Amino acid sequence: xxxxxxxxIGVIRSPFTDPQGMPIQPSSAAxxxxxxxxxxxxxxxxxxxxxFSHAILLYHFHKAKxxxxxxxxxxxxxxxGVFATRAPCRPNPIGLSVVRLFxxxxxxxxxxxxxxxxxxPLLDIKPYVPEFDTPAVCRIGWIEQSRxxxxxxxxxxxxxxxxxxx
Amino acid sequence: xxxxxxxxIGVIRSPFTDPQGMPIQPSSAAxxxxxxxxxxxxxxxxxxxxxFSHAILLYHFHKAKxxxxxxxxxxxxxxxGVFATRAPCRPNPIGLSVVRLFxxxxxxxxxxxxxxxxxxPLLDIKPYVPEFDTPAVCRIGWIEQSRxxxxxxxxxxxxxxxxxxx
Numbered sequence: 128x129x130x131x132x133x134x135x136i137g138v139i140r141s142p143f144t145d146p147q148g149m150p151i152q153p154s155s156a157a158x159x160x161x162x163x164x165x166x167x168x169x170x171x172x173x174x175x176x177x178x179f180s181h182a183i184l185l186y187h188f189h190k191a192k193x194x195x196x197x198x199x200x201x202x203x204x205x206x207x208g209v210f211a212t213r214a215p216c217r218p219n220p221i222g223l224s225v226v227r228l229f230x231x232x233x234x235x236x237x238x239x240x241x242x243x244x245x246x247x248p249l250l251d252i253k254p255y256v257p258e259f260d261t262p263a264v265c266r267i268g269w270i271e272q273s274r275x276x277x278x279x280x281x282x283x284x285x286x287x288x289x290x291x292x293x
Numbered sequence: 294x295x296x297x298x299x300x301x302i303g304v305i306r307s308p309f310t311d312p313q314g315m316p317i318q319p320s321s322a323a324x325x326x327x328x329x330x331x332x333x334x335x336x337x338x339x340x341x342x343x344x345f346s347h348a349i350l351l352y353h354f355h356k357a358k359x360x361x362x363x364x365x366x367x368x369x370x371x372x373x374g375v376f377a378t379r380a381p382c383r384p385n386p387i388g389l390s391v392v393r394l395f396x397x398x399x400x401x402x403x404x405x406x407x408x409x410x411x412x413x414p415l416l417d418i419k420p421y422v423p424e425f426d427t428p429a430v431c432r433i434g435w436i437e438q439s440r441x442x443x444x445x446x447x448x449x450x451x452x453x454x455x456x457x458x459x
Contacts, residue, residue, distance in 0.1 A: 131353050133297045133385040171362035174374030178434020185387055187297050196337035208340030210418040219299040219416045221351055225428055250385045252376040256436055261427050262391055268344020270422055
């Protein structure tokens with residue numbers, strides 16, 4: 128199938144410059160502050176976003192290593208299919224995080240509960256809308272046993288290059 | 294910034310072959326059945342996904358027209374910044390839908406509450422996990438007044454080409 132070409136619309140700045148020890152999900156990054164620097168050419172697209180308390184960020188896992196179909200997630204000791212995990216080593220390494228919007232000034236967006244590596248290329252910002260994004264019921268498979276561990280669990284660099292910031 | 298190149302991992306089949314009249318969100322596509330045909334080379338990545346009741350699909354809005362920074366959303370009569378909407382005319386036209394997983398047989402995944410156009414290229418499948426994806430509180434800006442209308446609102450083709458299926 129044909130290539131799909133995207134371009135970063137900005138960059139995410141976070142306190143996490145080392146993939147080892149960073150939080151693995153926003154729920155374990157509670158309170159971690161960061162910001163988005165959006166490219167100036169997209170400034171007009173931010174109108175009305177300040178009415179929303181939360182946004183969905185889509186970004187490129189720029190430090191992801193090779194694609195793997197089976198992974199041992201941070202939360203687990205068993206090998207799982209990559210599409211049953213949030214690991215970065217996916218065929219298209221797109222990351223998704225729901226973050227709290229703190230303030231928007233020009234093209235700088237202050238965010239909370241950010242769980243991504245500093246310098247991560249941003250692909251999209253969408254408003255979080257419970258009616259669209261929160262299903263009424265769900266089963267969560269293998270994560271059921273470990274869901275509460277995510278709050279404390281930190282990454283150990285298994286999915287990213289050891290050297291970052293290059 | 295450098296190009297980011299992705300490749301479809303499969304295709305989404307849905308009952309919606311015409312952008313006019315299709316549901317605009319999964320909440321207005323309740324009960325609509327469709328399926329994913331994943332490329333065979335990714336079959337191993339589906340292991341364990343059947344334990345989850347819901348998944349997040351990321352896909353390419355392949356019929357999106359030009360990029361626009363201001364749009365009048367289907368739910369509204371006012372012009373909004375594109376990043377405060379879910380409209381397809383975004384700089385990187387990536388769509389996101391939370392769908393119910395119905396069954397997985399081989400590389401065919403039956404899904405419910407599907408709100409995308411038939412033939413949409415799939416980019417990623419992620420398990421939906423409330424701890425990661427459901428913030429505790431939120432404000433939803435301009436959508437507050439119209440959130441319940443989404444259930445009935447249908448698309449009118451304003452964001453897509455008139456001719457599809459080409």
